Amino acid sequence: MRIERNYSLLKHNTFGLDVKTKYFVEYETEADLQKLLCDEFFFSQRFWHIGQGSNLLFLGDFDGIIVHSAIRGIEKIKEDEHSVWLKVGAGNDWDSLVAYCVENGWGGLENLSLIPGEAGASAVQNIGAYGAEVSECIEEVHAYSLETGEKRIFSNAECDYSYRTGFFKKPENRGKYYIVHVVFKLLKQAEFRLDYGNIREYLAGKPISLQTVREAVIAIRKSKLPDPKETGNAGSFFVNPYVSPEHFQQLKKQYPDIPYYPVNETRVKIPAAWLIEQCGWKGKSAGGAAVHEKHALVIINQNRATGQEIASLAEEICKTVKEKFNIELQPEVNYI
Numbered sequence: 179m180r181i182e183r184n185y186s187l188l189k190h191n192t193f194g195l196d197v198k199t200k201y202f203v204e205y206e207t208e209a210d211l212q213k214l215l216c217d218e219f220f221f222s223q224r225f226w227h228i229g230q231g232s233n234l235l236f237l238g239d240f241d242g243i244i245v246h247s248a249i250r251g252i253e254k255i256k257e258d259e260h261s262v263w264l265k266v267g268a269g270n271d272w273d274s275l276v277a278y279c280v281e282n283g284w285g286g287l288e289n290l291s292l293i294p295g296e297a298g299a300s301a302v303q304n305i306g307a308y309g310a311e312v313s314e315c316i317e318e319v320h321a322y323s324l325e326t327g328e329k330r331i332f333s334n335a336e337c338d339y340s341y342r343t344g345f346f347k348k349p350e351n352r353g354k355y356y357i358v359h360v361v362f363k364l365l366k367q368a369e370f371r372l373d374y375g376n377i378r379e380y381l382a383g384k385p386i387s388l389q390t391v392r393e394a395v396i397a398i399r400k401s402k403l404p405d406p407k408e409t410g411n412a413g414s415f416f417v418n419p420y421v422s423p424e425h426f427q428q429l430k431k432q433y434p435d436i437p438y439y440p441v442n443e444t445r446v447k448i449p450a451a452w453l454i455e456q457c458g459w460k461g462k463s464a465g466g467a468a469v470h471e472k473h474a475l476v477i478i479n480q481n482r483a484t485g486q487e488i489a490s491l492a493e494e495i496c497k498t499v500k501e502k503f504n505i506e507l508q509p510e511v512n513y514i
């Protein structure tokens with residue numbers, strides 16, 4: 179188990195914030211995690227488990243223990259005519275896992291290429307992109323309860339997934355389980371999803387394979403989203419909000435070109451990026467933070483922003499979207 183004191187989290191958050199934590203603890207095995215979960219000092223402190231910090235906003239230094247999993251390894255545990263089952267350590271880099279599946283010809287994760295983060299976190303927030311959600315490929319999640327110290331295996335149904343959320347993200351369960359492995363079920367005969375965004379357009383005239391779909395997703399993401407290695411950001415800052423059909427009809431009258439995705443009879447999803455752009459935020463900066471000029475849903479650390487400056491900009495955005503559209507945006511990013 180690695181333990182650091184007074185440790186910089188610069189490399190552990192994609193906003194590029196140079197904040198410090200009193201302690202940083204990284205476990206490599208389940209045995210080490212079990213030890214940690216029996217430790218009185220650990221429970222006497224404030225603590226928070228992170229992945230790659232791609233969905234976190236540190237508002238200042240952390241006076242407690244930041245925990246990270248270095249449980250890696252990818253094991254094929256089962257196979258039949260149609261599928262393979264992979265048991266993946268929570269600390270595996272997400273995109274390396276996607277690349278590994280694509281190289282082996284296993285379909286399911288290719289639309290989720292280049293999403294920053296780790297396998298464990300993918301199962302907390304049900305990452306999604308280009309018409310796919312990771313929950314469609316998750317068979318089981320293996321996690322330790324902080325209350326009992328015991329390991330529990332969650333089936334997909336028990337994870338209770340929906341758009342960008344699930345059991346582990348619900349307020350009542352948040353931070354109460356540490357995921358050690360995720361079991362993914364992947365297809366030997368891929369079922370391609372090309373109808374979201376401009377994947378099909380990008381692939382026109384090219385053969386369709388796991389590799390070319392991955393390349394298309396990577397190219398599309400790179401054309402719109404800033405690379406956190408160059409410009410600090412956490413991808414989408416807000417989740418796309420739902421409105422009622424009545425509210426949507428009012429908006430449509432006023433803004434006939436409003437983009438939307440019907441969800442069911444009671445909910446319509448509106449792209450938060452459109453709402454933010456309509457409020458004039460795209461490319462605007464405040465302090466060291468700014469709204470990305472190519473995608474209004476992304477807040478960037480333009481010039482040595484503090485976490486507070488990023489949070490203030492987000493708050494201003496929420497205020498103007500509420501005033502103009504009567505819609506409350508919810509951050510996708512976790513504030514720490």
Ligand code: EPU
Nearest residue numbers: 307308413414416417418437449451452455472473474475
């Ligand atoms: N749009 C604007 N202005 C912009 C950008 C987009 O008006 O600056 C409008 C356009 O109408 C566009 C629509 O918003 O058609 C949707 O934009 P986009 O396809 O880029 O997707 P998104 O809804 O903004 C979601 C995910 C992304 C994911 C993309 C692609 C959420 C919160 N975000 O964004 O995920 O890559 O779809 O599937 O659901 C992330 O979570 O960090 C992330 C990048």
